[in-house]
Amino acid sequence: MTDDIPVRVRPEIAALPPYRQGKQAGAAAFKLSSNENPFDPLPGVVDRLRARMDVNRYPDATAGRLREALAARFDVSVDGVHVGAGSVSILAQLLLAVCGPGDEVVYAWRSFEAYPGLALVAGATPVEVPLAGEARHDLPAMATAVTDRTRAVIVCSPNNPTGPIVTQREFEEFIATVPRDVLVILDEAYAEFVTDPHAVDGMRVLGTAGHDNVVALRTFSKAFGLAGLRVGYAIGHPRVLDAARTTAIPLSVTAQSEEAALASLEVEAELLERVRTIGERRDRLAAALREAGWDVPDAQGNFVWLPTGAETMAAAEAFDAAGLIVRPFVGDGIRISVGEHEAVEKVLQVAASIVGTLPKDHPGRKLP
Structure with a gap:
């Protein structure tokens, strides 16, 4: 029997943490932690679903x-x-x-x-x-x-x-x-x-x-x-x-x-128009983050990556305090989903304030 488990569980399963979903957001916050599409389903899709x-x-x-x-x-x-x-x-x-x-x-x-x-x-x-x-x-x-x-x-x-x-x-x-x-x-x-x-x-x-x-x-x-x-x-x-x-x-x-x-x-054509909008928003966000001093990798999904390293959790707290729920990966970096248009400027403001506090030799900072 594994420690504190009343039945016999495979040791590797007992030691494995459950999958951790991106943090949920309150009503006043932007949820940018789960790579979700910020647009609601199209009305025609909703009608078919209700049927x-x-x-x-x-x-x-x-x-x-x-x-x-x-x-x-x-x-x-x-x-x-x-x-x-x-x-x-x-x-x-x-x-x-x-x-x-x-x-x-x-x-x-x-x-x-x-x-x-x-x-x-x-x-x-x-x-x-x-x-x-x-x-x-x-x-x-x-x-x-x-x-x-x-x-x-x-x-x-x-x-x-x-x-x-x-x-x-x-x-x-x-x-x-x-x-x-x-x-x-x-x-x-x-x-x-x-x-x-x-x-x-x-x-x-x-x-x-x-x-x-x-x-x-x-x-x-x-x-x-x-x-x-x-x-x-x-x-x-x-x-x-x-x-x-x-x-x-x-x-x-x-x-x-x-x-x-x-x-x-x-209705794929209409949905892909939304995808193009998200892609353009992503590209603008990534370019602005690089201009602010971040070394952002090529972003081809609906998210961007900040290589915050050892400062990951402190940076995530700064986003959280600003009403931006992001996805931190301890010791590596932060993934930020491309969400609502209104969230982009807030992300840039917080990210710009963080990058200036990082050590000059930090791997997340863009080299001059």
Whole structure:
């Protein structure tokens, strides 16, 4: 029995802290901690959602209508699409399918904070590869970290929480070095916000030969503004996705989530106009932060990264005091979601006041 737990729990699970959600915001504060879309759902999407109040009935366990729509969109078979309660749930399913005790999962660090926990829950050993300069994935180092115990590699582009992308060329070169029987998960939760033309595109990767071990993950939570409904999807080889479907919790995607996702696809052009607005707001914010003296990495998601290092928690408190709820990562930095227009100027004011207090040799300060 593990200390203070009345039943036998795996030691690595007992030692693992639960996933920590971004701090909630009060009525007078701006919540910039969870990379949520600041725009409300479009009226047509809300109307479709309200029309699905048959909550006394189970949903279609396969999310068949949504899978068919996505299959047509990406020109793949329906079996080449898997829908889950957010892309992170599909990531968990994939790791459960391929990993066991003694296996390893390789990923960049710092990256999405759920990766190490999901690997441990699957029984595997997390293998973290430090980011390279400019807070980017070090794909050559990740390739070197792959061993005969590696069962999965996770590549996050744009990287959450730091922002930079992996290029198509870098990814292709990396894939060529990874054994064909090792699963490569391309986490593209923020793909719609990317403006760099050189960024990897999972749909382009999956359209080429020799990539049957690659699965691309995307979500309706961010760009489509359905974070509260939890619906994401994967595109990949049907047999690989069958393994994920086998480990999935049945009936976890609600009929309401599926309906809202379908409605959102039908008004995608209007939604992507909002995405462009957020992208422009992000670029202005990142440029202004650099002008204020911050060394901000390339921002390609719907957030920016401040490398505050040892001063992270003090800086987060300064934002909090100003009514800005941000996401601190102790000892590394602060992720700030691109939220309402009114929040941008407040973020810049606080950030400018902080950077002036940092030591001159601080890694978060932009060199003259």
